[in-house]
Amino acid sequence: xxxxxxxxxxxxLPWAAATLFIAGIVHIVSVLxxxxxxxxxxYARVLAAVGDxxxxxxxxxxxxxxxxxxxxxxxxxxxxxxxxxxxSQGLLRVTAAADGEDYLALSFHARAGxxxxxxxDRAAIKGKIDVVIGDERQMDALxxxxxxxxxQEVRLTAPTKRGFVLVRSLAKRPSDRARARxxxxxxxxxxxxxxxx
Amino acid sequence: xxxxxxxxxxAASAMAAGLALGMxxxxxxxxxxxxxxxxxxGPWTAWPAVGDGSADPYARAAVARSGEAPLGRDxxxxxxxxxxxxxxxxxxxxxxxxxDRTPAARFWTLSVATLGGAxxxxxxxxxxxxxxxxxxxxxxxxxxxxxxxxxxxxxxSPGGARRFSLVLRLYDTPLDVDASADPNAFPxxxxxTCA
Numbered sequence: 601x602x603x604x605x606x607x608x609x610x611x612x613l614p615w616a617a618a619t620l621f622i623a624g625i626v627h628i629v630s631v632l633x634x635x636x637x638x639x640x641x642x643y644a645r646v647l648a649a650v651g652d653x654x655x656x657x658x659x660x661x662x663x664x665x666x667x668x669x670x671x672x673x674x675x676x677x678x679x680x681x682x683x684x685x686x687x688s689q690g691l692l693r694v695t696a697a698a699d700g701e702d703y704l705a706l707s708f709h710a711r712a713g714x715x716x717x718x719x720x721d722r723a724a725i726k727g728k729i730d731v732v733i734g735d736e737r738q739m740d741a742l743x744x745x746x747x748x749x750x751x752q753e754v755r756l757t758a759p760t761k762r763g764f765v766l767v768r769s770l771a772k773r774p775s776d777r778a779r780a781r782x783x784x785x786x787x788x789x790x791x792x793x794x795x796x797x
Numbered sequence: 798x799x800x801x802x803x804x805x806x807x808a809a810s811a812m813a814a815g816l817a818l819g820m821x822x823x824x825x826x827x828x829x830x831x832x833x834x835x836x837x838x839g840p841w842t843a844w845p846a847v848g849d850g851s852a853d854p855y856a857r858a859a860v861a862r863s864g865e866a867p868l869g870r871d872x873x874x875x876x877x878x879x880x881x882x883x884x885x886x887x888x889x890x891x892x893x894x895x896x897d898r899t900p901a902a903r904f905w906t907l908s909v910a911t912l913g914g915a916x917x918x919x920x921x922x923x924x925x926x927x928x929x930x931x932x933x934x935x936x937x938x939x940x941x942x943x944x945x946x947x948x949x950x951x952x953x954s955p956g957g958a959r960r961f962s963l964v965l966r967l968y969d970t971p972l973d974v975d976a977s978a979d980p981n982a983f984p985x986x987x988x989x990t991c992a
Contacts, residue, residue, distance in 0.1 A: 622812055631858045634861050635858060664916065666924075674865075676925050705968075715850060717850065
C-alpha cells in the first residue's frame with residue numbers, strides 16, 4: 601500500500617490540530633498563572649526592600665539610582681515609601697496630608713503588583729487623604745458598625761489579604777529631594793481592629 | 798508505522814511540541830508589551846491599562862513578570878520611546894535632540910533608561926529632567942540633547958549603553974487614553990549625528 605500525499609496530509613492533520621490545541625491551553629494557562637508564580641514580582645521586591653521592618657508601617661525606599669533600585673522602571677525624580685500590609689491582622693488606615701502644590705500619589709497594589717486603587721493629592725479633602733482598606737468581610741462589619749463614614753474617609757475593599765501601598769512624590773529639582781523624601785515619610789499607615797458587633 | 802508504539806510516540810511528540818509552542822507564544826506575548834491597551838503617539842508608546850484595576854490578563858502577567866509597580870491610571874501615564882521620530886532605534890553612539898511640545902500635564906519628567914526601564918549609570922549623575930527644572934527658551938519651548946559628550950543647556954547622557962529608551966512620564970494628565978493620541982502634541986526625537 602502506497603501512501604499518497606493526500607493520505608499523508610490527512611494522517612498528519614489530527615496531530616497538528618492536537619498540537620495547536622495543547623499550545624493554546626498551555627498559552628492561556630501560563631498567562632493566567634504568571635501573576636501567581638512570577639518569582640520577582642513587585643510584592644517580592646518590596647518585601648526584600650523592606651527587610652525586617654514590621655508590616656503596616658511605611659518604609660522609605662532608597663533613592664532611585666542605577667543598579668540599586670528595588671522596583672524597576674521608576675522615575676529618577678521620585679521619592680518613594682512603601683507599606684506592606686496583611687489584612688488578616690485587621691484593617692489598615694492610610695493617612696496623608698496634601699499641601700495642594702506638591703505631587704503626592706498613593707497606589708494600592710494587590711499581591712501580584714497590579715493596582716486596585718490609585719489616588720493623588722488632587723483627591724484630598726480639606727488637605728487630607730484618609731483611606732481605610734479591608735477585605736470584604738471586614739468592610740461589611742465596618743459598614744454595619746458605622747453607616748455614616750466620616751466625609752473624608754475613602755473605604756476600599758482589597759482583592760487580596762496581602763499587598764502593599766506605594767507612595768510617590770516628585771522632586772521637581774534635585775535640591776527638592778530631601779523635601780520629597782520628607783513628604784513621603786510623613787504618610788502613615790496603621791493597623792486597627794474592626795469594630796466588634 | 799505498523800509498530801505498536803508509533804502512535805504513542807506521535808502523541809508524545811505532539812504534546813511536547815504543543816507545550817513548547819504554547820510557552821513560546823506566552824514569552825512572545827509578554828515580551829512585546831502589556832496586553833491590548835497600546836496607545837501610540839509618534840515614537841512614544843504607553844499602556845494605559847497597566848495602572849487599571851481591571852487590567853487584562855496579559856497586562857497583569859507582564860507586570861508580574863517585570864516586577865514593576867505601575868503608576869495608577871489616575872496618577873499619570875508613562876510613555877516610552879525606543880526609536881527616534883524617523884523610526885530608527887535609539888543608539889547610544891548617536892546624538893539626539895528632543896524638541897518640545899508635551900501633552901498637558903501637571904508635571905512631566907523625561908529620562909533616559911535601558912530598554913528594560915532601569916537607569917543607566919553615567920558620570921553626570923543626572924538621569925532626567927522635570928518640567929520645572931528644564932531650561933526653556935523665550936516663549937516656553939525647550940530642547941534636550943542626548944549625547945555621550947557634554948552639551949550646553951539641557952543635556953542627558955546615555956552612558957555606555959548601546960541601546961537606550963526615553964521615558965516621558967506625565968503626572969496628573971487629562972490625556973484621553975481611549976482616543977488615539979495626537980503625535981504632534983508629543984516631543985519629537987531627532988537624530989543629529991552618529992559617532
